[in-house]
Amino acid sequence: MLKKTLTYEDFNGNQRTEDYYFNLTKAELMEMELSADGGLEATINKIIAAQNGKEIMELFKEIVLKAYGEKSLDGKTFDKSPEVKNRFLNSQAYSDIFMELATNADEATKFFNGIIPKDIANEVKKQNLKAVPAN
Numbered sequence: 001m002l003k004k005t006l007t008y009e010d011f012n013g014n015q016r017t018e019d020y021y022f023n024l025t026k027a028e029l030m031e032m033e034l035s036a037d038g039g040l041e042a043t044i045n046k047i048i049a050a051q052n053g054k055e056i057m058e059l060f061k062e063i064v065l066k067a068y069g070e071k072s073l074d075g076k077t078f079d080k081s082p083e084v085k086n087r088f089l090n091s092q093a094y095s096d097i098f099m100e101l102a103t104n105a106d107e108a109t110k111f112f113n114g115i116i117p118k119d120i121a122n123e124v125k126k127q128n129l130k131a132v133p134a135n
Contacts, residue, residue, distance in 0.1 A: 001071070001078075002114030008092045020093060022067035022115045023078055029116065032066070060101055060108075065089060067115040 001023040010016050024032075033039050038046075044059065068088050069080040088094050101108045 002067075002111065004097065004111075006093050006096060008096050010092060018093065020088075020097065021069060021071045021078070022064070022111070023069065024063075024067050024115050024117075026117055026120070028066065029120070057102060060098065063112070063115075064094075064098060064101065 001021060004020045004022070005017065006020060007015060007017040033041075036042070065085050065088075066080075068085060069078040070084050071078050101111055
């Protein structure tokens with residue numbers, strides 16, 4: 001789970017600092033993988049290779065909204081209801097987070113690594129390290 005603390009100006013001109021939570025479960029990742037032609041990774045690579053800005057932005061939006069939720073105080077549940085997502089989508093916080101990810105590759109990488117389960121993130125890191133040639 002990724003927690004982002006964001007300070008932004010709301011639509012009344014008030015400055016707010018709030019925590020936002022993002023998480024994808026293994027089941028959600030599997031669903032995304034199986035619903036994409038050739039798998040999620042192949043779809044992402046195809047979009048990046050084509051340098052299709054519209055498709056990249058749509059993918060960012062889809063992943064951010066799929067991962068967003070409100071964590072219960074006891075940590076037992078993570079509400080991702082349509083109402084919760086809609087409130088977030090219509091907030092200045094969403095706009096700020098989206099723009100940060102769309103304009104900063106390092107932040108986008110941190111975000112995507114932060115929202116996937118830790119064991120999967122660790123495996124991705126291992127695979128990336130294996131792909132780097134030795135000096």
